Amino acid sequence: MVQSCLADRLGRYLRLGDTERRALGALEESERLVSRGQVLRAEQAPARELFVVRRGWLYSSMLLPDGNRQILSVHLPCEFAGDTGMAWGNAPFTLVAATDAVVGVIDKAALRRLFAEHPRLGLLLYTLAQAERVALADRLASVGRTSARARVAALICDIMRRLRAGGEAVEDGIPLPLTQEEIGDATGLTAVHVNRMMRQLVEEGVIARSNGRVRILDEAQLAATANHIDRFATIDTGWLGS
Amino acid sequence: MVQSCLADRLGRYLRLGDTERRALGALEESERLVSRGQVLRAEQAPARELFVVRRGWLYSSMLLPDGNRQILSVHLPCEFAGDTGMAWGNAPFTLVAATDAVVGVIDKAALRRLFAEHPRLGLLLYTLAQAERVALADRLASVGRTSARARVAALICDIMRRLRAGGEAVEDGIPLPLTQEEIGDATGLTAVHVNRMMRQLVEEGVIARSNGRVRILDEAQLAATANHIDRFATIDTGWLGS
DNA sequence: CGATTTTTTGACAGTATTCAACGGGGGTGG
DNA sequence: CCACCCCCGTTGAATACTGTCAAAAAATCG
The missing domain is CATH 1.10.10.10 (Winged helix-like DNA-binding domain superfamily/Winged helix DNA-binding domain)
Known part of the structure; x- marks a missing residue:
């Protein structure tokens, strides 16, 4: 198994057990490459997955009707990207590669099992999502x-x-x-x-x-x-x- | 048991079972009254709990070193307030009552059991936190x-x-x-x-x-x-x- | 090496801030 | 019950910060 970037990051906040580490590693089902400037996922596009940045930087942005753009956040290695869209079938934001980048792909349905089998990790994810709000x-x-x-x-x-x-x-x-x-x-x-x-x-x-x-x-x-x-x-x- | 405001709101997004409803009702351990203008919890104050607005409005704000203030969000009835602070021992924001208000108090440690016993609710909370980020x-x-x-x-x-x-x-x-x-x-x-x-x-x-x-x-x-x-x-x- | 994008610079315009003053309404105390 | 006071809303004038437009220099890409 590839070293899980996600497990590394969560490990900063909690001492993880082996099963937990494995469960996190199993979340990312595939990998995707994007090159600088490329759109990984456009606003309003169907979205069943979220991403973990493995290498490079991404950013998420939204376009206003008048053509103005707001960049909402920059996603650095080992951080999530596109996780905000979980509550919708279509992406609320556009994800763009700020540099050539590699992301791990997580189907959001896979989180169901993680929350069921590792409630502590679920709670950690919840807590970190709140930290992102801050x-x-x-x-x-x-x-x-x-x-x-x-x-x-x-x-x-x-x-x-x-x-x-x-x-x-x-x-x-x-x-x-x-x-x-x-x-x-x-x-x-x-x-x-x-x-x-x-x-x-x-x-x-x-x-x-x-x-x-x-x-x-x-x-x-x-x-x-x-x-x-x-x-x-x-x-x-x-x-x-x- | 008092009708749970929280269960009502979560029920908008998911059909809740009786046990789930009960578990949500049991989260709020007490109630607190605040009158218009009163600070429910100040920035940097120790914070072990989060709140659910039962009646009235609150808002959260932060003070900048130069004295300027930014109001971050307004909390309406049945919404959470102060949940963003979970990742810290001290509150990141100030919570103020915009009107006379009543809030339910949840000890953040109580969420551990909720996530363990009702993973689906944990995942729902996570998803809604992401929606709040949006x-x-x-x-x-x-x-x-x-x-x-x-x-x-x-x-x-x-x-x-x-x-x-x-x-x-x-x-x-x-x-x-x-x-x-x-x-x-x-x-x-x-x-x-x-x-x-x-x-x-x-x-x-x-x-x-x-x-x-x-x-x-x-x-x-x-x-x-x-x-x-x-x-x-x-x-x-x-x-x-x- | 040519084309395109990005950075840099200047002059000017416009939106929002600052400062100041006045009026109104509600609450408090006499 | 009334007077007073304070906070809030309102308005105007002057200022300041940031935006707009335009063009040239520099850097990047294929």
Whole structure:
């Protein structure tokens, strides 16, 4: 069996037993490759499955009637993607590959057995879904109540810390494979203004950029201008039990 | 046993058996009263429980370091409140009573038994949590990518339709017990601008107002200016099984 | 290496915020 | 029961931030 990315991530929150690990590994029934820019699943397309990112980045977005797009979240390795659509037969959001990527495919009906046989994992999934709601709420607060500069900083800070939580080395910079237009769609700004704000962050010595990578020069400063709270660092799943 | 508000709401999505109903009823161990404006639970306060709104409205909000506030969602009768905090020992958000209200209290540890004994309900809760994520994503798109007028319209439209889904008569208007400042904090606008936008919606004949109530004169128009999609109307939980 | 996409820059426009002041309604205390 | 006060809603004027439009430079892709 392929090493389960999902089990690794859940293992960060709970000490998993062998049966649990196996059950999680068995969830992903197949694998799919998508290349940068490709749509993995379009809004409104029939959707019976959810995905686990194995390699690369995806993002989910929705299109407004006036042609505007909102990027709702970026999905990094070992995270779910498309799991929000479980309550519908058709996908609420579009899933796009931000880089070349590989995803594991889970039929949502397979979750029935997981919840029945491993209630503790079910509860963990539920708890993490709630944590994702909190993360989305943080983004809402960022977009609704902070300046353009803060929003851009928040995006970078959030991604950097999630990469680090995933075990990636971030000291010599992180990849940022999003165009400024995509960053704008994520933060509720125009591409032009994203450019100005990133440039400003560079001038202030908070970050540095070179060919698609961002290096954080002053994390404290970045987090401060972003109003960023590292919520995932304080997650407590002790009450989930044995 | 008191009629369980929670069981009623879950019953909208799944035909519940008697044992299931009983199990849901047993979750809420006590009841608490809060009066308009009162804080049910403050951000960062220790939090072992979640709530079910029995009567009245609540909202959850977070405070930014600069003093700004973002209202994250409004909780109507029979909905959860504070369930997002499950992954932490301390509450991520503040819960405030928007009107005098009554809530049922659920210790989060009680969910362990529910998930173990009624996996189908666990899966339903998980699915509905995902649906809430989608609702929040819709709000993010509204705040990030639409005009002030559209955001105000979206808030009204959303609440109206959720009240209707809850079985309330909305034809002769709905209550809107939020100050314009609160509406601003929910939509990412200033109170002053909320005032102008509501006034504009009135002038255009989309809504009418009288002492704390709003009557929707042209729902199609309202939904159109709001870019509103009634996602909860199309929820499909058939795959959850027997 | 040519074509296309992305980034960068400047000038200008527009939407929403800020600041300030006034009116109304409801609740509280005398 | 009335007066007072505070909060909320309303309005106007000036400001500021972000968006729009346009064009050129730079980078990426095939």
